[in-house]
Amino acid sequence: MAGGDLRTFIARLEGAGQLVRVRAEVSADLEIAEIASRLAARNGPAALFQNVAGHTMPVLVGAFASMERMAWALGAGSIEEVARRVGRLAASVPLAGGASVAAKVKALPKLLELARLRPKTVRSGPCQEVVRTDDADLGRLPILRSWPGDGGPFITLPQVVTADPDGKNRNVGMYRMQVFGPRRLGMHWHRDHDGARNYRAWAEQGRAMPVAVALGGDPVLTYAATAPLPYGVDELVFAAFLRGKAVRVVPCKTVPLLVPADAEIVIEGTVDPEERAREGPFGDHTGYYTPADEYPVMRVTAITHRADAVYPATVVGRFPKEDCYLAKATERIFLPVIRTVVPEVVDINLPLFGVFHNWAFVSIRKTRPGQARQVMRAIWGLGQLAYTKFLVVVDEGVNVHDTDEVLWRVGAEADPRRDTCLETGPADVLDHAAPPGGEGGKLGIDATRKLPEEVGGQAWPEPLASDPDTAARVTRRWQEYGFD
Ligand SMILES: Cc1cc2nc3c(=O)[nH]c(=O)nc-3n(C[C@H](O)[C@H](O)[C@H](O)COP(=O)(O)O)c2cc1C
Numbered sequence: 001m002a003g004g005d006l007r008t009f010i011a012r013l014e015g016a017g018q019l020v021r022v023r024a025e026v027s028a029d030l031e032i033a034e035i036a037s038r039l040a041a042r043n044g045p046a047a048l049f050q051n052v053a054g055h056t057m058p059v060l061v062g063a064f065a066s067m068e069r070m071a072w073a074l075g076a077g078s079i080e081e082v083a084r085r086v087g088r089l090a091a092s093v094p095l096a097g098g099a100s101v102a103a104k105v106k107a108l109p110k111l112l113e114l115a116r117l118r119p120k121t122v123r124s125g126p127c128q129e130v131v132r133t134d135d136a137d138l139g140r141l142p143i144l145r146s147w148p149g150d151g152g153p154f155i156t157l158p159q160v161v162t163a164d165p166d167g168k169n170r171n172v173g174m175y176r177m178q179v180f181g182p183r184r185l186g187m188h189w190h191r192d193h194d195g196a197r198n199y200r201a202w203a204e205q206g207r208a209m210p211v212a213v214a215l216g217g218d219p220v221l222t223y224a225a226t227a228p229l230p231y232g233v234d235e236l237v238f239a240a241f242l243r244g245k246a247v248r249v250v251p252c253k254t255v256p257l258l259v260p261a262d263a264e265i266v267i268e269g270t271v272d273p274e275e276r277a278r279e280g281p282f283g284d285h286t287g288y289y290t291p292a293d294e295y296p297v298m299r300v301t302a303i304t305h306r307a308d309a310v311y312p313a314t315v316v317g318r319f320p321k322e323d324c325y326l327a328k329a330t331e332r333i334f335l336p337v338i339r340t341v342v343p344e345v346v347d348i349n350l351p352l353f354g355v356f357h358n359w360a361f362v363s364i365r366k367t368r369p370g371q372a373r374q375v376m377r378a379i380w381g382l383g384q385l386a387y388t389k390f391l392v393v394v395d396e397g398v399n400v401h402d403t404d405e406v407l408w409r410v411g412a413e414a415d416p417r418r419d420t421c422l423e424t425g426p427a428d429v430l431d432h433a434a435p436p437g438g439e440g441g442k443l444g445i446d447a448t449r450k451l452p453e454e455v456g457g458q459a460w461p462e463p464l465a466s467d468p469d470t471a472a473r474v475t476r477r478w479q480e481y482g483f484d
């Protein structure tokens with residue numbers, strides 16, 4: 001697997017006819033976003049805007065906006081290939097403290113492989129070809145404003161690097177950042193996310209937290225920043241596992257953090273526990289504006305970049321947009337991990353219209369009464385899947401990626417009284433319909449075929465299926481009938 005940086009990826013996209021260089025002058029204010037939205041709506045190519053009004057840096061959008069490009073970004077031919085590798089890793093690492101000694105010994109080679117994948121510190125890297133400290137100015141970056149009601153321009157594809165006060169638990173997360181001024185940025189991390197957790201650890205000691213924001217670099221890093229890894233799992237090691245080689249990192253110029261050496265741009269700074277500002281509104285992936293709210297502020301101490309840096313961005317909004325593909329990659333890659341905990345799960349679909357958390361369709365291999373509800377509770381207990389608002393469980397063999405087929409089964413197999421359950425749990429912060437306070441309702445629908453024990457012995461019909469011999473004969477003779 002070849003290593004990568006953003007320009008290698010751009011060359012790959014261009015070579016495959018999946019990148020358009022836009023030479024016409026465009027504005028970073030609304031215009032690029034409008035173009036990106038239209039490209040996303042028609043499964044279009046990535047775009048590199050080379051002439052952004054008032055700027056010298058080009059802007060890249062849509063690099064991840066198809067399943068094929070997403071797979072290439074991860075150095076693979078297909079996302080399924082990546083999912084299989086992650087599945088083998090998940091199956092070989094003992095999950096809990098209760099794992100047997102034999103299981104732990106068996107896992108050693110995998111764990112050693114991971115140790116080999118720790119980031120490799122180098123003395124210099126292209127991300128520091130240009131260093132600006134006292135004259136650092138966010139206004140030099142072509143940061144986009146996407147929607148007319150947005151509170152300002154936002155950095156939308158950042159890798160936000162933090163660590164706890166002991167220098168441990170390094171984390172790389174993607175959280176949008178509003179530009180408040182030439183050297184001030186908003187930190188829109190949800191409180192459950194790892195960057196926020198590191199921030200709280202510093203705040204408890206009354207200390208400002210160092211932060212570094214990398215833009216670009218190996219596209220696998222951009223994906224890793226969005227992946228739902230547990231706290232303490234280093235995204236740089238996960239990225240190295242996906243890429244098959246360690247990430248090269250360099251020390252920042254003004255903060256004690258390491259950043260990917262091959263990044264295009266790095267913004268360094270600190271987040272003071274006392275300082276907050278009104279962040280938003282922001283036209284979000286829900287298809288609505290998220291209202292303004294108070295968030296911490298990053299004070300910029302340096303901006304470093306390549307001499308000919310490219311500024312990567314994404315535009316979110318009503319689906320389909322580029323982030324749908326990042327999310328679909330996670331759905332596929334983490335399915336095998338879900339199966340190690342909930343083995344009866346066959347497939348899962350977080351449909352695009354459900355915006356990650358509103359809807360989940362899950363198919364299961366059902367063998368015992370009550371299993372659909374058991375699976376619902378497991379899903380509502382699993383990391384970010386806890387936010388799932390409407391959860392439909394169907395039998396194995398039902399194509400969860402076909403909404404009509406799922407809703408046909410809901411209509412046919414579920415009794416609204418017997419086969420639904422209402423629960424309460426954590427609500428997605430972006431869910432404007434959830435009651436205030438962070439808790440929200442959950443609806444589970446058991447659309448599996450019912451076992452005799454579940455329905456007092458009532459007979460349950462099989463869905464229609466053709467006679468296999470007749471079907472084969474008709475296929476064979478199709479043209480003979482005069483059809484084509
Ligand atoms: C385009 C995009 C924008 C995102 N914006 C935010 C955001 O503003 N705040 C946030 O907390 N999570 C945001 N996320 C989700 C997080 O990146 C994701 O949940 C990630 O797993 C968090 O990593 P962490 O657990 O290491 O903090 C965004 C994801 C994508 C793909």
Ligand SMILES: [Mn+2]
Nearest residue numbers: 171194229230
């Ligand atoms: Mn993390």
